[in-house]
Amino acid sequence: MPRSVIHTQQAPQAIGTYSQAVKSGNTVYLSGQIPLVPETMEMVEGDMEAQVRRVFDNLSAVCEAAGGSLADIIKLNIFLTDLGHFPLVNQVMAEYFREPYPARAAVGVAALPKDAGVEMDAVLVLND
Numbered sequence: 001m002p003r004s005v006i007h008t009q010q011a012p013q014a015i016g017t018y019s020q021a022v023k024s025g026n027t028v029y030l031s032g033q034i035p036l037v038p039e040t041m042e043m044v045e046g047d048m049e050a051q052v053r054r055v056f057d058n059l060s061a062v063c064e065a066a067g068g069s070l071a072d073i074i075k076l077n078i079f080l081t082d083l084g085h086f087p088l089v090n091q092v093m094a095e096y097f098r099e100p101y102p103a104r105a106a107v108g109v110a111a112l113p114k115d116a117g118v119e120m121d122a123v124l125v126l127n128d
Helices: 048-065 083-096
Strands: 003-006 021-024 027-033 073-080 103-108 118-125
Touching: 027 048, 048 083, 048 118, 073 083, 083 103
Parallel strands: 073 103
Antiparallel strands: 003 021, 021 027, 027 118, 073 118
């Protein structure tokens, strides 16, 4: 099945050997997003809530570039350096998503790129 690379200036540029997302058929695999501000490629200023919001905004931009939205995400993976922030992620996620919510995993990790506190990746399925 042919695949295509999804790219947008509205989300941080790849900082390694990967694409922001890859589309195969009607499925889009979004690479992990950390709380980088696309215009500066610097970490967002502020607290953990600001980091979580920036990650959702970055994911949203990539979803839109693929022709979808956060509502089309069927699987979301969340990586946190402190699982104590899990209730905050739930609170903010409730502002970005409506039922039916995507399947989800939350994993505690020792470290993330650029000392981020959160990273998320996702799988999106576009309607035909």
